[in-house]
Amino acid sequence: MKSxxxxxxxxxxxxxxxxPEAGIWKCQNCEYQGSFVLExxxxxxxxxxxxxxxxxxxxxxxxxx
Numbered sequence: 388m389k390s391x392x393x394x395x396x397x398x399x400x401x402x403x404x405x406x407p408e409a410g411i412w413k414c415q416n417c418e419y420q421g422s423f424v425l426e427x428x429x430x431x432x433x434x435x436x437x438x439x440x441x442x443x444x445x446x447x448x449x450x451x452x
Contacts, residue, residue: 391425392412392425392426393424393426394412394414394419394424394425395423395424395425396414396417397414397416397417397419397438398425398438399414399416401414401415402414402415402424403415412424
């Protein structure tokens with residue numbers, strides 16, 4: 388199984404080494420910078436599903452209040 392590197396904040400696969408010597412990554416989508424990245428297609432899929440559920444909950448709460 389191929390490992391996929393993705394951003395822990397937004398789930399984007401557009402993440403590149405920003406400072407390889409220090410182990411810092413940078414997301415081109417949300418500007419996240421850090422040493423922590425996700426390296427699993429299954430985890431990436433779960434992160435995206437979680438973000439979708441959060442957005443749906445926000446929409447539902449806005450409609451009720």
